[in-house]
Structure formats: C-alpha cells, structure tokens
Amino acid sequence: MKKLKVAVVGAGIYGINHIKAFSWNKDADLVAVCDLNQDILDGLKDGFNVNIYTNIEKMLEDEDLDAVSIATPDFFHMEPALASIRKGKDILVEKPLATTVEDALMIIEEAKKYNVRVAVDYHKRWDPAAINLKNELLKESTGVPIRGYMNMDDIIDVPTKWFNWADKSSPVHFLGTHCYDQIRWYMGCEAVSTYAVGTKKLLKSKGIDSYDTIQAFIKFENDCYWTVENSWIYPSGFPKNNDGRTQILTENALLRLDSQNRGLEFYSNTKGQTPNSYFIINNNGRPYGFGIEPINDFVDCIINNKSFIADGKDGLESLRIAEAVHSSLESGEVVKIKR
Numbered sequence: 072m073k074k075l076k077v078a079v080v081g082a083g084i085y086g087i088n089h090i091k092a093f094s095w096n097k098d099a100d101l102v103a104v105c106d107l108n109q110d111i112l113d114g115l116k117d118g119f120n121v122n123i124y125t126n127i128e129k130m131l132e133d134e135d136l137d138a139v140s141i142a143t144p145d146f147f148h149m150e151p152a153l154a155s156i157r158k159g160k161d162i163l164v165e166k167p168l169a170t171t172v173e174d175a176l177m178i179i180e181e182a183k184k185y186n187v188r189v190a191v192d193y194h195k196r197w198d199p200a201a202i203n204l205k206n207e208l209l210k211e212s213t214g215v216p217i218r219g220y221m222n223m224d225d226i227i228d229v230p231t232k233w234f235n236w237a238d239k240s241s242p243v244h245f246l247g248t249h250c251y252d253q254i255r256w257y258m259g260c261e262a263v264s265t266y267a268v269g270t271k272k273l274l275k276s277k278g279i280d281s282y283d284t285i286q287a288f289i290k291f292e293n294d295c296y297w298t299v300e301n302s303w304i305y306p307s308g309f310p311k312n313n314d315g316r317t318q319i320l321t322e323n324a325l326l327r328l329d330s331q332n333r334g335l336e337f338y339s340n341t342k343g344q345t346p347n348s349y350f351i352i353n354n355n356g357r358p359y360g361f362g363i364e365p366i367n368d369f370v371d372c373i374i375n376n377k378s379f380i381a382d383g384k385d386g387l388e389s390l391r392i393a394e395a396v397h398s399s400l401e402s403g404e405v406v407k408i409k410r
C-alpha cells in the first residue's frame with residue numbers, strides 16, 4: 072500500500088508529537104519538517120530522517136507531499152493552512168483551526184475550492200473516558216441532558232514560561248475551544264448563545280495582556296445549559312500541568328469525568344505529580360495515547376477515504392462559540408451565536 076507522504080509545520084512543544092506520531096506510523100512517510108527556529112530543526116537531524124525547511128512555500132515547492140500537519144502558534148494557523156491547501160494538500164490543524172470565524176471560513180472555502188480535506192486535532196474526543204461518557208449519553212435510558220459543567224485550566228507556567236505568544240491568544244482559544252468542541256460532540260447539537268465573564272489581573276501584572284480566567288455560560292439547541300471555566304493561572308505547584316473536570320446532569324443520570332486523576336501518583340522530595348497516563352506517554356520510544364491517536368487517524372482516514380472525526384466544520388463551530396464568548400466578555404451582554 073502506498074504510504075501517505077506528510078510534512079509537519081511547527082516543531083515546538085506540541086509539533087514534536089506530530090513528528091513522532093508520523094515517524095512511527097507504518098502507513099505514513101514523514102518527509103519534511105518546517106520551523107522558523109533553526110536550532111529546533113538541527114535537533115531533529117539525528118533522530119528523524121527528514122528534510123528541513125524554514126520556509127513553508129519552499130517546502131511545498133520542493134517536496135512531493137500528500138498532506139501537511141500544522142502545529143504553529145494559535146494565531147499562525149491560517150497562513151500555512153492556506154498555502155498547503157492551495158498546493159492541493161489535505162491538512163491536519165492543531166486546535167484552534169484559526170483565531171477568528173472569518174479565517175476559519177476562508178480555510179474551509181479554500182479547501183472546497185481545491186478539493187482537499189481539513190481535520191482539526193481536538194484530541195479530547197479520543198480520550199477513552201470521554202468516549203465512555205459519550206456512549207452513556209447516547210443511551211436512551213440516560214435521558215436528555217439538562218445541565219453541564221466543564222473546566223479546563225493550565226498552570227501559570229504555560230502562558231508565562233512555555234511559549235512567548237500568550238498575549239496573542241487567550242484561555243478561550245488555547246483551552247476553551249477544546250471544551251466547546253467537546254460539548255458540541257457530547258450534545259450532538261450546536262450552541263445558540265453565551266454570556267461570559269473574565270478577569271485580567273495576574274497575567275497583566277506580568278506583562279501578558281490576556282485573561283487569567285474566563286467563565287462562559289452557554290445555551291445549546293437542546294436547551295441544556297453549560298458552564299465552562301478556563302484559566303491560565305493555576306498555581307505552579309499543582310501536580311499536573313492542567314486540570315479538567317466534566318459533570319453532566321441528565322433526566323435520569325449524573326455523569327462525572329475527572330481528567331486530573333489518571334491512575335498514577337508520583338511524589339518526590341520536592342513535588343507531587345499526577346501525570347495523565349492516557350494522553351501521550353513514551354512506550355519504549357514509541358509515542359502512545361489519546362494525544363497520538365488523532366494523528367494516526369488522520370493518516371488512516373485519508374488512506375482509507377473515511378470521514379475525519381473532527382473536521383473543518385467542527386473547527387469553525389468551536390470558533391463561533393469562542394468569538395461569541397470574547398464578544399460577551401467585552402460587551403457584558405448575552406451574545407447570540409450567528410450562523
């Protein structure tokens with residue numbers, strides 16, 4: 072069987088997972104990697120047999136590719152996405168698809184025009200606990216959902232130490248879009264309106280103009296009301312880089328999902344840690360877990376002509392909610408989600 076020839080654009084903290092996933096996937100041939108940072112590219116030379124580029128246009132010109140995977144910063148997804156689409160490549164884009172609805176629509180329109188497909192890496196849809204929860208929701212005996220709560224929070228090191236573009240993104244784009252997509256997937260319908268409040272204090276005092284926390288109240292078409300909380304200021308001492316919980320009350324049931332306690336506790340003399348054993352772990356060098364599965368599925372769906380589990384429309388709908396949340400934060404009003 073012909074292997075899928077792939078390139079990765081953006082080889083930072085998360086892009087390296089794409090690189091590892093493709094290089095272990097027996098149906099993929101990781102041909103090239105593009106990043107602006109020459110040190111990162113030089114570091115790849117030993118471990119991976121790939122051609123390296125600092126310019127995506129040159130890479131697209133020189134290489135014979137089937138697909139491109141994009142893991143650049145949140146605000147820089149559209150340019151590599153459009154460049155790849157216009158060369159006829161299927162794309163996998165890290166969440167969020169873009170940072171505005173307008174840009175997301177442009178990506179989707181161009182993909183239609185060039186007859187290529189867009190997948191978005193909403194990896195929470197591959198979390199075994201989330202799949203289990205979704206299956207319970209699908210059972211008639213569970214009854215219709217009435218109220219939902221979800222939080223997803225990062226320790227303060229993420230916006231202050233991990234990368235330098237936090238003020239060009241927000242907890243809504245970085246974390247909220249994951250939640251909005253997940254809730255749409257659980258509910259099986261779209262959001263209709265939102266009211267959101269948020270605080271800009273701590274990060275602002277550290278020179279980062281972004282929200283510390285955002286709480287959004289979201290009404291869905293099925294009349295289920297959700298509260299979604301996202302923050303970027305959990306204390307550094309929290310035993311995991313992020314925290315997440317979901318609770319759904321239905322006619323006949325209460326469903327709870329705990330993303331914090333994932334089976335392993337580790338205590339040293341200085342810190343306790345509760346790593347997520349199911350997300351991305353190193354299994355004798357091979358990357359393994361629900362953070363890797365969407366990348367493998369991308370390859371499988373293209374080779375076997377299957378629908379993507381999360382596609383461009385999912386990326387767009389999640390952004391519609393994100394844009395409405397930001398708009399409500401600014402206006403203090405309930406915002407209807409336009410389509």
Ligand SMILES: NC(=O)c1ccc[n+]([C@@H]2O[C@H](COP(=O)([O-])OP(=O)(O)OC[C@H]3O[C@@H](n4cnc5c(N)ncnc54)[C@H](O)[C@@H]3O)[C@@H](O)[C@H]2O)c1
Pocket residue numbers: 080081082083084085086105106107108111125127142143144145147165166167233234235245
């Ligand atoms: N860090 C995480 O835990 C995490 C988890 C899931 C998803 N993501 C998503 O993955 C994406 C990347 O996040 P990250 O944490 O890896 O960021 P990062 O800053 O560590 O990496 C981004 C990389 O993109 C490169 N880059 C920037 N502009 C470029 C350009 N024009 N051409 C080529 N390369 C360019 C940078 O040099 C950098 O190496 C984001 O959209 C983020 O939301 C991150």
